Amino acid sequence: MVTLSDSIEDYIKKLLSLSSRLYVDIRRRELAQKFSCAPSQINYVLERRFSAERGYLIESRRGGRGYIRIYRINPLQKQAWKAVIDYLAGGDFEPDKALQFIKRCREENIITRREGRILQALLKDELYTALVSPEIKVRSLQKRIFKAAIEEILKGSY
Amino acid sequence: MVTLSDSIEDYIKKLLSLSSRLYVDIRRRELAQKFSCAPSQINYVLERRFSAERGYLIESRRGGRGYIRIYRINPLQKQAWKAVIDYLAGGDFEPDKALQFIKRCREENIITRREGRILQALLKDELYTALVSPEIKVRSLQKRIFKAAIEEILKGSY
DNA sequence: TGGATAAAGGTCAGTTAAGGTCAAATACCG
DNA sequence: CGGTATTTGACCTTAACTGACCTTTATCCA
Incomplete structure (x- = not known):
């Protein structure tokens, strides 16, 4: 049973594995649009699937040119x-x-x-x-x- | 006499025998609907007919996209x-x-x-x-x- | 230059969609 | 008849998901 959250998680992990750096940047709106969901869904996924305990760090900036950066930690x-x-x-x-x-x-x-x-x-x-x-x-x-x-x-x- | 529980048991066993994996997933609601019974009836059948002694194990998840997974012990x-x-x-x-x-x-x-x-x-x-x-x-x-x-x-x- | 505006992202309470538990009612069997 | 097995229903818990409202930042224009 694959949930929306699962798909978003997989997608972000794929991005990470394809990235040559140890982070990827995403735009919340865009991702939400891509998966046809509410933007807050993205926060939900980040909270549940990309927590520090799981080995990830999140940083973000609001406003124009805002972004969410997801790090995979060592x-x-x-x-x-x-x-x-x-x-x-x-x-x-x-x-x-x-x-x-x-x-x-x-x-x-x-x-x-x-x-x-x-x-x-x-x-x-x-x-x-x-x-x-x-x-x-x-x-x-x-x-x-x-x-x-x-x-x-x-x-x-x- | 064939009880509802018997039919549900048979049905699940059939599903298992058709599955190529060592488990099947069911949705409690759906099954209950299929057999026109209370959802808790499914739990009853699982408890009584799919115990470890009988060679089965159960695991499940609640919430959206929840499921019940039934394993047949090898x-x-x-x-x-x-x-x-x-x-x-x-x-x-x-x-x-x-x-x-x-x-x-x-x-x-x-x-x-x-x-x-x-x-x-x-x-x-x-x-x-x-x-x-x-x-x-x-x-x-x-x-x-x-x-x-x-x-x-x-x-x-x- | 600084205030208005647009363009992000954040929060959190509430809704939906599952499954779980337990006790009461009923049915069956010896 | 008594005991065990089945069946149901009321109520609970949990995970995913949404929407309304809030905050922050950039930028543009008077």
Whole structure:
């Protein structure tokens, strides 16, 4: 089932892969027109599919000659891994961010498809509800479990 | 006597047998319309007739363009995992038992080293205690989480 | 030169289109 | 008759998508 968001995502990724620089510029209006959708749809896609956790950065300018620039940030180095995980695990845990991070790990082939699926499954709220409450406890547990799982992956040898 | 559930079950199985992939996607609404029944009837059939024990797995997405995906577990895999699946369909849960399964799976090379480590990590009591009690709840949670992970592995291709 | 205007993009609440849950009602079977 | 399986309906959650309204920037012209 391919959604509009999927198509827009694919299109932008294609642009990125064709670009010799590490970013591409788009015009929100144009893209929206190309896909016959509301301009705000583009923001939606950027937010959901091109977040920092996924390894992208967005910058933009309004007004005449405005644009949206999408950067693909460098692949994760061993060192940077720890930082991302600490960041995700610091403060309130947001499963959605963790999920995005998983997507990125997949794209960079740091984890296998199966591992990605396992990690994703561990973040589902339904696993915890009825057994754990209030919500804050659910988050803490998810955090612990996510961290534990990812650390095992980090420990290495395939 | 042939019940509605029977017909729906047959229909889905037919779809699966016609599919070249190891899953089919359905739309709950559509199916319900096709069989002139309440949408929740579909969930009922899936729950009763397409459980892991019977060799199937379900996954779904809500919202616009939502879907329900039904996997048929590859018979070979099912064979290999039968003991685990049956164990998980039963009542209580002992982490030690699960650990033994993991070990066995490693020896037979049906999971990778990394997957083995992840699964093991998920069973550690320390992850749960302090956040969950009494012990019976810890066990239930461990079971759910372990089961969720196993099911993702069962979903297939590497 | 600076104020009006046009041409971008941003935000956010609300709508639509899915699927999920659970308990109550009903049907079937031994 | 009692218990189990089926079926339904009311209500909930979630993801995608839209539209109205807001802000920023460039540029043009008096």
